[in-house]
Amino acid sequence: MTSFIHPTRRGLLMAGGAGLLAAALPGHVGAQAAPIRIGFQLHRTGIGAAYGRWYERTAQAALTAINEAGGIGGRPVELLFEDDATDPKRGSEVVDKLTQQAGCDLVMGTLFSHVVMGSAPRAAELKVPYLVCSEGYHVASGALNRWTLQPGITDVRAQISTMAPWVAANLGKKVTMVFPDYAFGHDHRDFFTAAIQAQGGEVVAQIAVPPTETSFTRYFPQIPAETAVLYHVMVGPAVLTFVKELGEFYGTGAKPALFGFVDSLEAVDTATPGLEFLEGSHFWEAHPRVKAADAGEHEDHYRAAVGVDDNGASVSDAKDVSTYSHMFSTWETLYFIKQAMEAVDYAGPADRQKLVEAMEAITDLPYGIERPQGAKRFNGKTHQVFGSQHISQVQGGKLVKVHATTIDEGLYEDAVDYTSMSF
Amino acid sequence: MAFGPFLLLALMEGLVTAAILALAASGLSLVFGVMRVVNVAHGEFYMLGAVLAWAVTTMIPGPPAMAFLAAVLIAPLLVAALAAAADGLILKRLNYDPEATIVATIGLLYILQQAALSLYGPNANPVAAPFTWRIQLPWFGYSGYKLFVVLAAILVLLALWAFMTRTRAGLVMRATQVDRTTAQAFGINVDRVYMGTFALGAGLAALAGVLIVPVQQAQYLMGHDPLLLSFIVVIIGGLGSLRGTLIAALVIGLSDGVISMFFTPTLAKILATLLVAMVLVFRPQGLFGAKA
Numbered sequence: 001m002t003s004f005i006h007p008t009r010r011g012l013l014m015a016g017g018a019g020l021l022a023a024a025l026p027g028h029v030g031a032q033a034a035p036i037r038i039g040f041q042l043h044r045t046g047i048g049a050a051y052g053r054w055y056e057r058t059a060q061a062a063l064t065a066i067n068e069a070g071g072i073g074g075r076p077v078e079l080l081f082e083d084d085a086t087d088p089k090r091g092s093e094v095v096d097k098l099t100q101q102a103g104c105d106l107v108m109g110t111l112f113s114h115v116v117m118g119s120a121p122r123a124a125e126l127k128v129p130y131l132v133c134s135e136g137y138h139v140a141s142g143a144l145n146r147w148t149l150q151p152g153i154t155d156v157r158a159q160i161s162t163m164a165p166w167v168a169a170n171l172g173k174k175v176t177m178v179f180p181d182y183a184f185g186h187d188h189r190d191f192f193t194a195a196i197q198a199q200g201g202e203v204v205a206q207i208a209v210p211p212t213e214t215s216f217t218r219y220f221p222q223i224p225a226e227t228a229v230l231y232h233v234m235v236g237p238a239v240l241t242f243v244k245e246l247g248e249f250y251g252t253g254a255k256p257a258l259f260g261f262v263d264s265l266e267a268v269d270t271a272t273p274g275l276e277f278l279e280g281s282h283f284w285e286a287h288p289r290v291k292a293a294d295a296g297e298h299e300d301h302y303r304a305a306v307g308v309d310d311n312g313a314s315v316s317d318a319k320d321v322s323t324y325s326h327m328f329s330t331w332e333t334l335y336f337i338k339q340a341m342e343a344v345d346y347a348g349p350a351d352r353q354k355l356v357e358a359m360e361a362i363t364d365l366p367y368g369i370e371r372p373q374g375a376k377r378f379n380g381k382t383h384q385v386f387g388s389q390h391i392s393q394v395q396g397g398k399l400v401k402v403h404a405t406t407i408d409e410g411l412y413e414d415a416v417d418y419t420s421m422s423f
Numbered sequence: 424m425a426f427g428p429f430l431l432l433a434l435m436e437g438l439v440t441a442a443i444l445a446l447a448a449s450g451l452s453l454v455f456g457v458m459r460v461v462n463v464a465h466g467e468f469y470m471l472g473a474v475l476a477w478a479v480t481t482m483i484p485g486p487p488a489m490a491f492l493a494a495v496l497i498a499p500l501l502v503a504a505l506a507a508a509a510d511g512l513i514l515k516r517l518n519y520d521p522e523a524t525i526v527a528t529i530g531l532l533y534i535l536q537q538a539a540l541s542l543y544g545p546n547a548n549p550v551a552a553p554f555t556w557r558i559q560l561p562w563f564g565y566s567g568y569k570l571f572v573v574l575a576a577i578l579v580l581l582a583l584w585a586f587m588t589r590t591r592a593g594l595v596m597r598a599t600q601v602d603r604t605t606a607q608a609f610g611i612n613v614d615r616v617y618m619g620t621f622a623l624g625a626g627l628a629a630l631a632g633v634l635i636v637p638v639q640q641a642q643y644l645m646g647h648d649p650l651l652l653s654f655i656v657v658i659i660g661g662l663g664s665l666r667g668t669l670i671a672a673l674v675i676g677l678s679d680g681v682i683s684m685f686f687t688p689t690l691a692k693i694l695a696t697l698l699v700a701m702v703l704v705f706r707p708q709g710l711f712g713a714k715a
Contacts, residue, residue, distance in 0.1 A: 046644075049545035210688065214639050214648070218436050218684045220563075221429050237547030237642050248557055251564025273555065 035076040036346070038337065039098030039107040040330075041119065046086030047211065047236040048112045050267035054327040055109060055133065056081055061305040062331040065369075072338045073346060080104060088118025095119045099128045105349060108333050109133055111326065112235075113184040120148045127423065128349075129356050131337065133329035135159070137187045140384035142416025146423055149359055149383040151336040151376075152329035153286065156187040158410035162389045163259075163284055164195030166403060171257040171282070172228025173201030178219065179233050181208035188233050188261070211235065216242045220249045223256075233261035240268050247277035257281070262289070262392075262399070266323040269313070271397035278394045285390045285399065287373040289324040292390075292401040302331070302372035311398070328373040335370035336362070336378075353423050360419050377407050381417045386410050428562035429684065437680020439569045439638075442576035443631045445672035447649045448656040449583060449665055450627030456663025457600045457620045458519055463528040464509075466650025467535035468625040471502050472632025473641040474539055477548050491553040491637070498633050499626040506625030510618045519617065532646075539643040552637035572634045579630060580669065587665065596620060600663065628653075655695050659702050661712020671710065 040059060043052035063079050071077050080102050084091040091110065098104045106129040110116050113136035120138075123130030124145040132139065132150050137157045139150040167175070175196055179185035185208065193203045204224050209216065216238075223230060234242045243264060258281035270278065289312030291299060306327070307315050314320035340358040344351060360380030367375040376387045389410065391403040451465045475498035480490040509531060517523040556567035587593040598606045599616045607613050631649070632641075639645065656675050660667030675695055682691040702709060 045540060045545040050547075053546070213688070214645070215436070215440075217432070218680065218688065221432055221684055237640060240547070240549055241639055245566075248564050248566045251557055251559045253559065253562075253564060272549070273551065 035078045036072050036341070037078050037080060037102065037104045038334070039095075039102060039104030040079050040081045040109040041084050041091060041094050041098070041107055041115070042081045042109060043086040043111055043115070044081070044083035046084075048086035048115075049237070051111050051323045051326060052083075052086075054267070054323045055111065055330050058306050058327040059109065059330040059334060061307070062334040065305060066334060066338060072341050077338075084110070084115055084119075086112050086115060088114050091115040091119035092122035095122045095126065095128070095130065099123075099126045103349075104128075105346070106131065106337065106352070106355070108337070109330055111135075113138055113187075114182055116148075117143075117183060120144045123147050127352060129352055129359070131333050133326070133333055135326070136184050137191070138183060140379075140382040140415060142382075142418075144383075146418050146421045147356060149356070151359065151362075151365075151378055151383075151385045152331075152333035153326065153385065154376075154387045154389070154410060155384055156184065157191045157412060158384075158386055159261075159284060159286070159389055160188065160191045161195050161412060162405040162409040163391070164192060164201075165199055166391060166405075167229060167231070167259050168196060168199035168201045171259055173199070174204050174226055174228040175201060175231050176205040176207065176223045176227040176229070176256070177203055177231045178207045178209060178223075180211045180235055182211055184235070185209075185211075185233065188231075192231060209234065214238050214241065216245045217249060220246065227256045229259055230256045231259050232264050234264045235266075239264055239266070240272065243268070243278065244272075244274045247274055250277060260284070262286075262325045266326065267321050269319065269321050270394055270399055276397075279397070281394055282402075283392050283394070283399060284325075285392050285401070286325040286387070287328050288390050288392055288399065288401040289322070290392075290399050290401075296367060296372070296374070298367075298369045298372050301369060302328075306331075332365075332371050332373065332376070336365070339370075356423070375407065379414065381419055382414050383418050425562070428560070430681070431560075432563060432565070433681040433684040434677060435565060435569070435680075436684065437677035438573050439676075440679050441673045441676020442573045443635050443649070444652055444656055444676050445580060445669055446576050446631035446634070447628045448653040448660070448668045448672050449580065450624035450631075451653045452657045452660065452663060452665060452668040453627070454621055454624035455657065456665075457596055458514075458617050459521060460514060460519060460524045460621070461521070461528070462621075462624065463525060463650070464531040464535060465528075465624070465628055465653060466646030466648075467532050467539075468502050468506060468628040468646075469632040469649045470539060470641075470643060470646035471505070471535060472498050472629025473550075473636040473639075473645060474543050474632075474643070475501055475629070476633040476636045477550050477641040478543075480550050487551040488553040491550070494550070495630070495633055499629040502629035503622035503626035507618050507622040510621040514621065515614060515617070536643055536646065543641075543643060545643065547640040547642040549640045550636045566638070568637055572638070575634055576631075579627075583627070584665070592619070652695075655699050658699050658709060661709025664709065664711040667709055667711025 042056055059079055067076055082094045082098055084094045095107050098107050108131035110132045111134050113134055116132050116134050120130055124147045130148045133152050135153055135156055137155045138144055139148055140155050179188045189206055204227055207219050207222050209219055260283050262283045262285045291310040308322050309315050312322050312324045340355055344354045344358040346355055362378045365371055365376040374388050376385045378385045386407050388407055389405045390401050392399040393402045447469055454460055454462050476494035479494040479497050483490040483493050513527050514524055517527055552568040558565045558567055595611055596616055599613055603613055656671040657668055660671035679691045
């Protein structure tokens with residue numbers, strides 16, 4: 001009869017062996033129970049809902065890929081999505097909730113600039129890294145803080161400074177701008193006006209449209225007759241109405257050349273009836289929605305992972321068009337987090353400051369599956385990433401890439417040095 | 424653009440706004456006039472009309488014109504049925520007490536809005552217009568469908584006027600509006616009149632929503648603006664007066680079109696709100712309302 005008090009020799013050997021085996025296991029197996037938690041501030045409802053839907057899908061796809069490859073530093077990763085209703089006030093509450101209640105290591109994912117502006121101060125108070133996917137110039141302008149970074153998408157200022165020379169050389173020099181009347185639109189207004197002047201052109205009229213507007217015909221008569229190029233960038237649920245009414249207004253009559261930011265068409269099918277007038281017009285794209293003939297080697301893998309076909313629509317529903325020129329930023333931001341966390345051997349919230357410093361130290365971000373949109377260069381001082389841009393033309397109802405810019409074309413002087421600020 | 428065509432476009436845009444506003448506001452005005460209920464959920468009936476129009480047109484195959492015709496018939500009826508149920512389940516049980524019904528309809532607003540969010544989702548979805556005919560004027564092009572909206576609104580409002588003045592049901596409704604107790608004493612089933620009125624008011628808002636959806640898109644938050652503008656129109660026109668509502672809708676719609684085109688849309692809203700304030704100060708019963 002054996003017992004714990006009088007163990008057999010065989011029992012002792014087995015227990016000893018098991019102990020040795022457990023000690024020999026790599027450390028991360030023991031840490032499986034403590035995943036890295038990343039909070040995602042999501043525009044699931046409100047005016048940003050179309051973007052939110054695709055931001056969630058893209059981030060989920062990147063999460064799956066990262067976890068299948070062993071997670072971050074050997075630890076599994078969790079994403080916690082929380083809806084902010086595309087509302088600045090709710091935005092700061094979401095940052096709070098994700099950090100304090102859900103215990104997230106950092107927060108990411110915000111697109112709309114007014115939500116970024118409303119949430120970033122709270123992130124700084126909580127001393128939690130806040131990684132936005134927003135395009136706004138607000139990060140690089142110095143208006144925000146040490147805890148807010150934009151590592152996944154270039155800002156409007158860089159995008160515009162690469163577009164203005166092309167517009168002036170190919171479309172015309174007298175430009176009328178139509179833009180949403182808040183921070184993001186004002187970035188377009190200010191930087192494009194300056195950039196086209198540098199090319200010897202001028203902005204002949206600036207037409208600001210409130211972001212909640214649902215009817216646009218009333219704004220079009222303000223477009224001066226001398227306009228050679230109509231520059232449009234609209235956002236929100238009414239973008240389809242905007243382009244349709246623009247088509248009705250000009251109809252078969254004479255019209256200026258159209259140059260739009262694809263924001264005016266994100267989540268909208270370019271072949272929608274009523275949009276025929278867009279044929280031949282040009283759009284800025286960060287990441288060509290319709291797979292380009294010379295697309296990089298990782299393009300197919302990325303599209304398959306997110307569930308997008310070669311036309312940029314959902315593989316399960318061809319009518320569900322993606323926000324292709326923005327959503328890659330969530331994918332690239334997740335890989336940026338992975339790179340920084342692994343560099344500092346991130347253990348938990350106590351390492352948050354070290355993590356931001358590691359992010360600031362990152363510079364070159366080469367093309368790869370981590371960055372399906374293309375190579376990037378991160379500026380640790382301004383917390384802003386720089387990348388290449390594209391111009392596409394609507395041909396046969398599809399966006400066809402016709403021009404690409406280099407990273408260098410989008411660089412500009414630093415307006416701030418966040419690394420000199422205190423945490 | 425020269426002044427003439429500029430003004431023409433402003434007036435056309437204003438007429439479309441006025442037409443939609445007249446439909447939605449006449450529903451609000453009717454409900455207040457007959458039932459003395461300030462229906463804060465009115466904008467949500469408008470939204471439901473648009474959302475149901477999307478649902479109907481996506482479910483019915485065939486040419487856009489057929490699907491849209493089906494939506495024009497089905498969506499307002501469904502919304503009216505929902506409103507009738509809300510009347511029986513909520514408003515009737517509150518004995519149509521003015522304060523209680525305001526709070527109840529605020530609750531109804533949130534229930535309908537969040538139900539639309541849960542069941543329909545947060546996206547703005549387009550509905551194809553029944554026809555794509557477009558007018559090309561020498562100075563600008565204009566959507567033929569928008570002119571159809573104006574025409575349709577005029578026809579519906581004429582039908583409403585005929586219903587109120589020429590039919591027995593209209594007579595009963597007007598009798599209830601003048602004096603509820605006496606109407607009851609004459610054997611009018613006031614509960615049924617109230618239910619019918621609430622359904623009719625909601626149906627008119629839903630019809631406005633169906634008509635506007637090919638121009639805009641169906642989205643769960645779209646009820647805000649028409650609610651606000653309907654209240655402005657109804658207050659200026661006089662609560663309960665259909666004629667006042669129509670004239671106020673024309674004034675607000677056209678001034679909105681002209682002012683937002685020559686100046687800014689914000690200024691148009693400021694002036695409309697100022698007009699409401701002025702009416703409330705100098706003629707609290709509204710331009711055509713009877714003294715309370």
